[in-house]
Amino acid sequence: MTAGGSDLTVVTAGVTMLADALRDQGVATVDVAWTPPVAGTEDDLTAVMLDPRRVPANARAHAAMTAAAAALVDVRPADEALGLRAGHFLHAGPPITWDRMSGPLRGALIGAVVYEGLADSTDHAEARLGAGDFTFEPAHHHGAVGPMAGVVSGSMWMFELYDETSGNRSWCSLNEGLGKVLRYGAYSPEVIERLRWMRDVLGPALQTTTRASGPIDIVAIIAQMLQMGDEGHNRNRAGTLMLLKEWLPGLVGSGLPTGDICDVAAFVSGNDHFFLNLVMPACKLMTSAASGVPGSTVVTTMARNGTDFGIQVSGLGDEWFTGPAQVADGLYLGNFGPDDANPDIGDSAITETAGVGGFAMATAPAIVRFVGGSVADAIATTRRMYDICVGEHQRWALPIMDFRGTPTGIDVTSVLRTAQLPQINTGMAGRVAGVGQVGAGLVSPPMECFEKAIAALAQAVTR
Amino acid sequence: MTAGGSDLTVVTAGVTMLADALRDQGVATVDVAWTPPVAGTEDDLTAVMLDPRRVPANARAHAAMTAAAAALVDVRPADEALGLRAGHFLHAGPPITWDRMSGPLRGALIGAVVYEGLADSTDHAEARLGAGDFTFEPAHHHGAVGPMAGVVSGSMWMFELYDETSGNRSWCSLNEGLGKVLRYGAYSPEVIERLRWMRDVLGPALQTTTRASGPIDIVAIIAQMLQMGDEGHNRNRAGTLMLLKEWLPGLVGSGLPTGDICDVAAFVSGNDHFFLNLVMPACKLMTSAASGVPGSTVVTTMARNGTDFGIQVSGLGDEWFTGPAQVADGLYLGNFGPDDANPDIGDSAITETAGVGGFAMATAPAIVRFVGGSVADAIATTRRMYDICVGEHQRWALPIMDFRGTPTGIDVTSVLRTAQLPQINTGMAGRVAGVGQVGAGLVSPPMECFEKAIAALAQAVTR
Numbered sequence: 001m002t003a004g005g006s007d008l009t010v011v012t013a014g015v016t017m018l019a020d021a022l023r024d025q026g027v028a029t030v031d032v033a034w035t036p037p038v039a040g041t042e043d044d045l046t047a048v049m050l051d052p053r054r055v056p057a058n059a060r061a062h063a064a065m066t067a068a069a070a071a072l073v074d075v076r077p078a079d080e081a082l083g084l085r086a087g088h089f090l091h092a093g094p095p096i097t098w099d100r101m102s103g104p105l106r107g108a109l110i111g112a113v114v115y116e117g118l119a120d121s122t123d124h125a126e127a128r129l130g131a132g133d134f135t136f137e138p139a140h141h142h143g144a145v146g147p148m149a150g151v152v153s154g155s156m157w158m159f160e161l162y163d164e165t166s167g168n169r170s171w172c173s174l175n176e177g178l179g180k181v182l183r184y185g186a187y188s189p190e191v192i193e194r195l196r197w198m199r200d201v202l203g204p205a206l207q208t209t210t211r212a213s214g215p216i217d218i219v220a221i222i223a224q225m226l227q228m229g230d231e232g233h234n235r236n237r238a239g240t241l242m243l244l245k246e247w248l249p250g251l252v253g254s255g256l257p258t259g260d261i262c263d264v265a266a267f268v269s270g271n272d273h274f275f276l277n278l279v280m281p282a283c284k285l286m287t288s289a290a291s292g293v294p295g296s297t298v299v300t301t302m303a304r305n306g307t308d309f310g311i312q313v314s315g316l317g318d319e320w321f322t323g324p325a326q327v328a329d330g331l332y333l334g335n336f337g338p339d340d341a342n343p344d345i346g347d348s349a350i351t352e353t354a355g356v357g358g359f360a361m362a363t364a365p366a367i368v369r370f371v372g373g374s375v376a377d378a379i380a381t382t383r384r385m386y387d388i389c390v391g392e393h394q395r396w397a398l399p400i401m402d403f404r405g406t407p408t409g410i411d412v413t414s415v416l417r418t419a420q421l422p423q424i425n426t427g428m429a430g431r432v433a434g435v436g437q438v439g440a441g442l443v444s445p446p447m448e449c450f451e452k453a454i455a456a457l458a459q460a461v462t463r
Numbered sequence: 464m465t466a467g468g469s470d471l472t473v474v475t476a477g478v479t480m481l482a483d484a485l486r487d488q489g490v491a492t493v494d495v496a497w498t499p500p501v502a503g504t505e506d507d508l509t510a511v512m513l514d515p516r517r518v519p520a521n522a523r524a525h526a527a528m529t530a531a532a533a534a535l536v537d538v539r540p541a542d543e544a545l546g547l548r549a550g551h552f553l554h555a556g557p558p559i560t561w562d563r564m565s566g567p568l569r570g571a572l573i574g575a576v577v578y579e580g581l582a583d584s585t586d587h588a589e590a591r592l593g594a595g596d597f598t599f600e601p602a603h604h605h606g607a608v609g610p611m612a613g614v615v616s617g618s619m620w621m622f623e624l625y626d627e628t629s630g631n632r633s634w635c636s637l638n639e640g641l642g643k644v645l646r647y648g649a650y651s652p653e654v655i656e657r658l659r660w661m662r663d664v665l666g667p668a669l670q671t672t673t674r675a676s677g678p679i680d681i682v683a684i685i686a687q688m689l690q691m692g693d694e695g696h697n698r699n700r701a702g703t704l705m706l707l708k709e710w711l712p713g714l715v716g717s718g719l720p721t722g723d724i725c726d727v728a729a730f731v732s733g734n735d736h737f738f739l740n741l742v743m744p745a746c747k748l749m750t751s752a753a754s755g756v757p758g759s760t761v762v763t764t765m766a767r768n769g770t771d772f773g774i775q776v777s778g779l780g781d782e783w784f785t786g787p788a789q790v791a792d793g794l795y796l797g798n799f800g801p802d803d804a805n806p807d808i809g810d811s812a813i814t815e816t817a818g819v820g821g822f823a824m825a826t827a828p829a830i831v832r833f834v835g836g837s838v839a840d841a842i843a844t845t846r847r848m849y850d851i852c853v854g855e856h857q858r859w860a861l862p863i864m865d866f867r868g869t870p871t872g873i874d875v876t877s878v879l880r881t882a883q884l885p886q887i888n889t890g891m892a893g894r895v896a897g898v899g900q901v902g903a904g905l906v907s908p909p910m911e912c913f914e915k916a917i918a919a920l921a922q923a924v925t926r
Contacts, residue, residue, distance in 0.1 A: 227829060228691040228701050229862065238691050241704035244711075245732045252715060252724050261715050269708045365862045366690060375865045399692065399828045400863055402838045 038416045041451055044458035045416055051461045053295025054413075061298040061314045062391040062409040064166070065290035065354065070282035071215035073162045075207040077199075079154035081171055082142050087118060090139040092150025092347045093305025094320040098129055098136075102306035104185025104342050107433030108149030109136070111187030115195045116153050122187055122434075140303060141318075143288065144171040145280045145347035148183035148429055149306070156195070157203030159278055161218060163285040170281040170288065174198055174206070177271045179436060184429040185342075186436035205256055205264045212250030216243070218282040222356065223395050225275070226406065231364035232279040233348060233357030234425040234440055239275035244268055280347065283354035290409070292317050297457055298390060299410040302353045302422065302445060306345035306429070311449045313412055316456055323448030328428050330441015331370050340438045342431040349424045349445075355393050355408030358423035358442065359385040363398045367425060371441055375400075381423050382407065388414040388422065412457065415450045501879045504914055507921035508879055514924045516758025517876075524761040524777045525854040525872040527629075528753035528817065533745035534678035536625045538670040540662075542617035544634055545605050550581060553602040555613025555810045556768025557783040561592055561599075565769035567648025567805050570896030571612030572599070574650030578658045579616045585650055585897075603766060604781075606751065607634040608743045608810035611646035611892055612769070619658070620666030622741055624681060626748040633744040633751065637661055637669070640734045642899055647892045648805075649899035668719055668727045675713030679706070681745040685819065686858050688738070689869065694827035695742040696811060696820030697888040697903055702738035707731055743810065746817035753872070755780050760920055761853060762873040765816045765885065765908060769808035769892070774912045776875055779919055786911030791891050793904015794833050803901045805894040812887045812908075818856050818871030821886035821905065822848040826861045830888060834904055838863075844886050845870065851877040851885065875920065878913045 010027055012019040014034040022029045037045055048054065078084045089112055091105060098106070110125045113134070119125035128134065139146045146152055150173075158171040173183075176194060180186040210216070221242045228238035244265070251261055268274050287300040296314035303310055310320040325343035332340070351357035361368060362382035365375040379400065385407040386392075392405030410422055421444035428439040473490055475482040477497040485492045500508055511517065541547045552575055554568060561569075573588045576597070582588035591597065602609045609615055613636075621634040636646075639657060643649040673679070684705045691701035707728070714724055731737050750763040759777035766773055773783040788806035795803070814820035824831060825845035828838040842863065848870040849855075855868030873885055884907035891902040 228693075230691075238701055238704070241701070241708060244708065245704060248707075248711075248728045248732060249725050252728055253721060258716055262712050265711045265715055269711060365866075369866065375862065399838065403828075403832065 035419055038419050038447060038451065041416045041454050044454045045413060047458040047461050048297060048454060049413055051295055054297060057293045057295035057315060058298050058390045058409070058411060061290040061293045061296040064293070065286045065298070065409055066391070066393045066395070067165055068286040068289040069163045069165050070161050070218040070285045071164070072159055072210060072218055072278060073215050074160040075157055075203060075210050076160055077154065077203065078152050078156050078158050078171075081158050081160055082144060084152065084154040086116065086154060087134045088154070089134060089136050090142060090144060090146065090150065090152040091136055091305060092139060092146050092148065092345060093303040094308050094310030094322050095138055096136070096305045096307055098132070100307050102342050102345065103431050103433040103435070104345055104429035105149045105151070105306045107185030107187050107435070108151035108182050110433060111182045111191055112151045112153045114187065115192050116155060138303070139347060140301060142171070143169060143284065145284045145350050146173050146183065147175070147276060147280065147348045148346040148427060149185055150347050151182060155199050157198065157206070159281060161278070161281045161285055162215070163289060166285070166289045168285055168288050170284040172277045172281040174202060175271060175274045175277040177267070178273065181436060184427070184435075184437040185433050187434055201260055202264055202267060205251070205254065205260060208254045208256065209247045209250040212254060213247055216246045218278050219395065221275075222279060222282060223397070226356070226360055226363050226396050227399055229364055229366065231357055231360040231367065231425065233276065233351040234367050234427070235272070235364045236275040236279065237272040239279065240268065240272055243275050243278065276348065279356065280350055283350045283356065286354045287350060290314055297412040299353055299412060302349035302424070303347045304344045304349065306342055309344060309445045309449055311445065311453060313453050313457065315460060316453070319456065321449045321452040321456065323446030323452070326443050326446060328426050328439075328441035328443035329371065330428060330439050332439040333437060336430070336438035340430055340435070341428045344426060344443045345429055346426065348426065352422055352424050353410065355389065355396065355406040358425045360396075360398060360406050361423065361425070362400045384420055385423060387418055388420050412450050412453050416454055421445060421447065498882055501882050501910060501914065504879045504917050507917040508876060510921040510924050511760060511917060512876055514758055517760060520756045520758035520778060521761050521853045521872070521874060524753040524756045524759040527756070528749045528761070528872055529854070529856045529858070530628055531749040531752040532626045532628050533624050533681040533748045534627070535622055535673060535681055535741060536678050537623040538620055538666060538673050539623055540617065540666065541615050541619050541621050541634075544621050544623055545607060547615065547617040549579065549617060550597045551617070552597060552599050553605060553607060553609065553613065553615040554599055554768060555602060555609050555611065555808060556766040557771050557773030557785050558601055559599070559768045559770055561595070563770050565805050565808065566894050566896040566898070567808055567892035568612045568614070568769045570648030570650050570898070571614035571645050573896065574645045574654055575614045575616045577650065578655050579618060601766070602810060603764060605634070606632060606747065608747045608813050609636050609646065610638070610739060610743065610811045611809040611890060612648055613810050614645060618662050620661065620669070622744060624741070624744045624748055625678070626752060629748070629752045631748055631751050633747040635740045635744040637665060638734060638737045638740040640730070641736065644899060647890070647900040648896050650897055664723055665727055665730060668714070668717065668723060671717045671719065672710045672713040675717060676710055679709045681741050682858065684738070685742060685745060686860070689819070689823055689826050689859050690862055692827055692829065694820055694823040694830065694888065696739065696814040697830050697890070698735070698827045699738040699742065700735040702742065703731065703735055706738050706741065739811065742819065743813055746813045746819065749817045750813060753777050760875040762816055762875060765812035765887070766810045767807045767812065769805055772807060772908045772912055774908065774916060776916050776920065778923065779916070782919065784912045784915040784919065786909030786915070789906050789909060791889050791902070791904035791906035792834065793891060793902050795902040796900060799893070799901035803893055803898070804891045807889060807906045808892055809889065811889065815885055815887050816873065818852065818859065818869040821888045823859075823861060823869050824886065824888070825863050847883055848886060850881055851883050875913050875916050879917055884908060884910065
């Protein structure tokens with residue numbers, strides 16, 4: 001603003017009514033985009049934003065997240081890798097009891113109980129589960145992640161990833177393919193039969209192959225797939241092909257029966273989502289590396305159990321902040337519709353927590369197109385995510401954004417200040433146990449998770 | 464333009480001087496982009512554009528080009544597939560005699576003569592070639608295409624592709640990899656050794672694999688690769704991975720020694736350009752289907768022999784229209800520079816003739832980035848190519864262009880009216896025989912090819 005009246009320039013913030021009125025009167029006006037923070041969080045937000053630890057702590061969390069390595073080093077059964085004993089099951093999302101579990105999570109547990117031979121029918125399995133005969137724990141509590149229901153039992157095989165920077169390890173189950181599969185809550189005989197083949201043939205073959213191949217750099221493959229139309233959550237086609245290429249010499253030279261090699265190659269290459277189960281534990285290693293920085297407001301976990309959506313925040317360690325899981329907006333398979341869909345489920349939102357998936361939507365416009373969006377919508381989504389992240393991933397460049405790095409490290413304070421929620425790409429499970437997948441689409445966490453987190457962050461400042 | 468003077472709107476065409484002057488005087492002005500046609504072609508252009516056959520003929524050529532199928536159906540030696548006898552060699556581009564041949568074409572022929580056992584040293588081979596002991600013909604004259612020097616001799620193995628729509632077949636040699644390779648004019652012992660392994664192991668293995676796999680739809684793989692950052696000429700990474708996936712079951716179950724299977728898998732998957740040699744014959748089938756439509760001004764071949772750049776036009780059949788091949792603008796390997804580069808060489812511009820490669824640059828911004836360009840430059844290149852093409856390929860969608868089809872079917876009249884030359888992505892061979900690859904970059908045909916073609920098209924109208 002200058003001293004001379006005729007040179008007056010007004011700077012306006014937020015809603016454009018004042019700016020429009022000034023412009024109508026011929027007054028030069030500069031708009032500043034601004035939205036009021038989420039109502040009720042103003043005081044906590046102020047306390048946290050004034051915390052002098054916040055900026056350096058977030059920089060440290062972001063640096064740790066993007067410096068993390070992730071190499072596939074082994075494939076092992078869960079009882080051996082994670083010490084899961086009989087009757088002990090892992091599941092996706094924050095902790096939950098049987099009585100509050102949604103259909104797909106119950107369905108996956110019923111299937112897992114039958115598969116492990118702990119019941120002789122699905123009814124028997126359901127009765128034993130309801131009677132409290134078994135133990136359930138979030139996979140995240142063991143450094144593991146699982147897509148959709150994310151149910152893991154002792155004899156299921158897990159990918160084991162290693163971060164040489166932090167020394168951390170992470171695990172994820174092997175992807176079963178699409179349609180009627182355990183992770184979507186299906187438990188029919190074909191589901192159990194496939195799990196047995198995965199236990200008896202696929203798991204051991206991939207162990208031999210992986211040990212023969214030596215460590216495979218998953219961070220590098222993710223960097224490549226982001227240049228090849230994959231966002232690493234709902235699209236993993238190039239990633240799966242690159243993994244197959246890495247495994248090929250070890251698989252062919254494994255000495256296994258030719259029929260098994262053919263079956264394994266066909267199973268992996270026939271499932272464009274196979275690589276999702278490697279993106280997820282790689283992202284888990286990234287977010288684990290960023291966890292536990294005092295004063296940091298960076299989100300280190302987003303996960304859903306089909307009932308609750310839970311987040312964890314770097315400065316607050318392993319505490320969960322939950323709210324009701326939402327139903328995704330998306331495309332339905334066959335005759336399924338919105339009434340058939342269960343609320344959001346799975347640990348796969350760890351991909352968005354690390355800056356890919358919905359955050360890298362700009363690189364995979366085919367996905368928004370499925371739900372009626374355009375390339376411009378895909379780019380706009382990624383642009384919005386830069387507004388709520390503390391930085392970018394230098395090794396993960398998005399060609400369509402002029403090779404800018406992926407938006408990485410969701411800041412709780414930015415989410416609340418802009419009222420802009422993280423964008424998550426996801427699959428949709430049927431609401432009823434046993435149904436399986438009904439669609440795929442886009443979803444966001446409930447704001448409640450961030451409201452609870454900022455309250456706890458404020459308490460931690462003033463304590 | 465309205466009757467009232469104050470509402471006057473002026474429409475200006477071409478250079479903006481008049482429009483600028485009018486605007487300075489407060490006169491509303493609408494600019495129409497217009498450039499004068501290439502000088503000296505005006506009369507021929509007028510005659511051809513007034514030819515009533517032109518528009519329907521071009522529509523027919525475009526429809527034939529985009530309706531063509533291309534399935535990989537076999538892998539066979541050239542003597543068997545093309546009837547090449549000893550001492551008979553194919554080469555890239557239009558016809559040329561030994562005395563006018565550039566270094567890389569001479570180098571590749573020297574290597575091929577030694578490889579076929581027709582000389583006992585490279586000096587001896589060069590002497591026999593200079594003495595006129597052998598026969599040379601363009602690969603295009605046999606329905607075949609070859610990248611760079613494109614030299615083919617009888618014992619080299621060829622991909623055989625089939626278009627069930629036209630009943631045509633096309634052929635291309637197997638890709639040797641990068642660096643010191645025959646197609647770039649290298650002929651050292653390692654080059655000959657690799658060709659022998661390709662003859663004795665790779666070719667037979669791929670024949671067994673391809674016959675076991677059954678026909679592979681190359682048009683469909685190209686559609687996918689265009690969504691995965693490949694433009695099908697200088698980038699073929701996703702295409703190579705998808706081909707490998709298709710071959711995998713047939714290769715693993717081939718009954719070949721495990722060592723050979725591993726070597727073949729490693730050779731194919733270790734060369735991101737392997738699939739180029741399948742994109743090329745697929746594009747050859749497309750352009751062959753569009754050839755020979757009376758009155759059509761659609762380009763059906765662009766090819767270079769390292770000395771001359773030649774084009775063929777649908778309405779003029781197999782006649783070549785040539786001009787001097789240009790040196791590409793690009794990036795050099797190691798210590799090589801512009802002085803080391805040979806002018807443009809190879810049949811690979813068949814990819815641009817069919818609407819991919821440089822025409823699909825928007826989908827592969829990584830390529831322009833190598834030569835200092837940006838994403839905007841890549842998009843601008845593809846946009847310009849729409850201006851010189853008669854249509855789009857409905858099955859080949861470019862995500863970044865909001866899934867618009869690739870620009871397909873170069874129109875000689877549009878090139879001359881807009882003075883806008885086709886954009887070709889290419890590799891660069893060393894100028895001296897024996898050197899091999901020195902770089903990769905961007906190049907255009909000489910305008911002379913189009914000037915000669917319009918003269919012949921005009922003659923055909925008035926005849």
